[in-house]
Amino acid sequence: MITTAPPRALTVRIRPVLGLASVAAATIATAMALLWAPPDAVQGEVQRIMYVHVPAAWTAYLAFVVVFLGSVGWLWSRRLAFDAVAVASAEVGVLFTGLALVAGSIWAKPTWGVWWTWEPRLITTAIMFVMYVGYLLLRGLSPGIEQRATRSAVIGIVAVLNVPVVHLSVTWMNALHQLPTVLRPGGSPALDERMLATLLVGVLAFTLIYLWMVAKRATLELARSARVMEGLR
Amino acid sequence: MSVARPAGYAGGAGERRLLMLTALAVAIGIGYFAFQELGPSAVYYLTPTEAKERQIAPGTTVRLGGQVEPGLTYDEATRDLRFIITDGVTRVFVLGRGAPPALLREGAGAVVEGVFLNDGTFRASQVIAKHDEVYAPPSPGVTPPHRTP
Numbered sequence: 001m002i003t004t005a006p007p008r009a010l011t012v013r014i015r016p017v018l019g020l021a022s023v024a025a026a027t028i029a030t031a032m033a034l035l036w037a038p039p040d041a042v043q044g045e046v047q048r049i050m051y052v053h054v055p056a057a058w059t060a061y062l063a064f065v066v067v068f069l070g071s072v073g074w075l076w077s078r079r080l081a082f083d084a085v086a087v088a089s090a091e092v093g094v095l096f097t098g099l100a101l102v103a104g105s106i107w108a109k110p111t112w113g114v115w116w117t118w119e120p121r122l123i124t125t126a127i128m129f130v131m132y133v134g135y136l137l138l139r140g141l142s143p144g145i146e147q148r149a150t151r152s153a154v155i156g157i158v159a160v161l162n163v164p165v166v167h168l169s170v171t172w173m174n175a176l177h178q179l180p181t182v183l184r185p186g187g188s189p190a191l192d193e194r195m196l197a198t199l200l201v202g203v204l205a206f207t208l209i210y211l212w213m214v215a216k217r218a219t220l221e222l223a224r225s226a227r228v229m230e231g232l233r
Numbered sequence: 234m235s236v237a238r239p240a241g242y243a244g245g246a247g248e249r250r251l252l253m254l255t256a257l258a259v260a261i262g263i264g265y266f267a268f269q270e271l272g273p274s275a276v277y278y279l280t281p282t283e284a285k286e287r288q289i290a291p292g293t294t295v296r297l298g299g300q301v302e303p304g305l306t307y308d309e310a311t312r313d314l315r316f317i318i319t320d321g322v323t324r325v326f327v328l329g330r331g332a333p334p335a336l337l338r339e340g341a342g343a344v345v346e347g348v349f350l351n352d353g354t355f356r357a358s359q360v361i362a363k364h365d366e367v368y369a370p371p372s373p374g375v376t377p378p379h380r381t382p
């Protein structure tokens with residue numbers, strides 16, 4: 001039997017806390033990124049774009065892994081809460097991927113010398129972006145809630161392969177985008193401690209924002225589904 | 234008919250057709266880029282040694298990637314950019330036009346797109362500076378070479 005009741009704890013208690021925590025973390029992260037972290041010896045101040053670009057990219061990876069988990073959860077349990085979390089996470093993931101692409105492009109013009117080039121990291125990220133936009137578009141094609149959830153789940157499970165492909169693309173082939181600085185096997189992160197601390201606070205802020213947005217959007221999705229189901233009784 | 238129609242469902246047949254065409258276009262787009270750019274023979278750039286081994290013919294557009302040797306010059310008047318790109322084994326003399334990207338420096342990475350001339354020099358139509366994955370604050374008293382306006 002399909003259950004649509006949204007968990008009350010999530011909707012009533014956690015969201016305001018997440019919202020406040022997000023604002024606090026974002027404020028601190030912005031202050032650290034603009035005022036406390038040192039500039040780069042080679043790039044100067046433009047390196048600070050990294051504090052938006054990298055957290056956005058990593059949070060997008062997280063979002064798409066959650067889409068995968070929600071997809072599996074729906075197919076396994078037939079609880080619409082999983083599908084609601086999946087679509088919410090896909091929307092936020094698309095948003096943050098777009099943000100990472102735009103921030104990256106703004107960084108690339110003064111450093112690389114071009115706004116865009118068809119190199120491996122950029123191509124695979126663009127493909128990931130388009131694939132999840134496709135996930136969202138295709139949800140409009142299913143005439144039934146359960147059918148939509150199942151079709152989306154299939155895409156959500158396959159598309160998560162984008163995440164390791166995007167991250168590892170620069171290590172697999174000659175690329176313009178730099179190799180991973182933090183998420184790499186062996187060696188410790190190749191950046192100044194203050195830069196790393198600022199980056200991690202930025203990641204925390206983006207993650208809290210992500211959680212808050214997903215909580216809001218998933219609740220909305222479940223409310224819509226509940227209204228539709230009620231209309232059938 | 235007791236089917237639960239979800240919010241955002243494209244109800245009309247015309248709407249559905251448009252959506253399906255969009256999805257098809259997206260899929261074709263993905264497929265095109267995947268096979269074009271990530272195919273087994275497709276690389277973003279060749280090292281100078283790889284270009285030599287493959288005997289890239291003069292006039293064929295290709296990208297080379299490597300390190301910039303000491304001796305980079307840019308003439309403001311003629312807008313001639315000259316430098317040598319190397320992978321440690323093979324050196325290629327590059328001729329470019331126009332101001333180089335701010336991060337193009339001796340000892341750092343670069344990717345150039347263009348064609349080989351008959352004499353083995355490379356005429357670049359595009360010069361891109363490559364940044365490595367290391368970030369460090371400037372030493373005291375030293376100004377970073379790249380300054381944003």
